[in-house]
Amino acid sequence: MAVAGTERHKLIGDVHLLLIDQQGRVLFGRxxxxxxxxxxxxxxxxxLEAGESMVAALVREAKEEIGVTISAEAVxxxxxxxxxxxxxxxxxxxLVQDWGGDPExxxxxKCDDLDWFYLDALPDRMIPYCREAMQHIAAERQFSLYGW
Incomplete structure (x- = not known):
């Protein structure tokens, strides 16, 4: 384990959307x-952009990447x-199970395919940290470390 320094660290924040359809599948893009x-x-x-909440970032990214409208209450x-x-x-x-519009x-x-996958049948090729996060989510673990 690395020893922490005295300088304050600035973290990059990312938001990830698990858009879940009526069959319980999650939308992924390639x-x-x-x-x-x-x-x-x-x-x-x-x-996450400066001055933006996590939920606002998720709502923005959903609209920008897959064209769906999400209310903050659905997140x-x-x-x-x-x-x-x-x-x-x-x-x-x-997780979001209620949204407006059809994902496109x-x-x-930046993306050449959108497809729906069940949590127990994820795509063969995924970004490794995302695959691990999906395993934690399926097991209902809310926190994990990756690569430390």
Whole structure:
């Protein structure tokens, strides 16, 4: 385990959307042309922007990436993961079962497929930290460390 320094650390915050359909499946997109894990499936997600709440970021990312409208009241916390990548970041995972509109690929330059998967039948190729988070979520564990 690394020894913590005296300098305050600034964390990058990420939000991840588990959009769950009536069959209990979760929506994933396959990354393309991003330079990071292209070909891997990942949840709709993004970085928290300055002055933005986690829920506001999730609502914004849902609209930007998959064209759906989510109300803040429909957002349910699922998991938080402290990930060691980029010097340390925190990934928040939220469940949403009620939304407006039909999911569609709003970023074809970064995503070449949208598909629904059951938690016990996830895609073969996923970003590793996301796969691990999904396992924690399926086991109803709300907190995890990754890469520390």
């Amino acid at each position: 990354r393309v042309n991003t330079g990071y894990e292209d070909g891997a499936y990942h949840l709709p997600s993004g970085h 349910r916390f699922a998991h938080v993961m402290h990930n060691s990548s980029s010097g340390g970041r925190v990934a928040f995972f939220f 690929n709003m970023e074809p330059g």
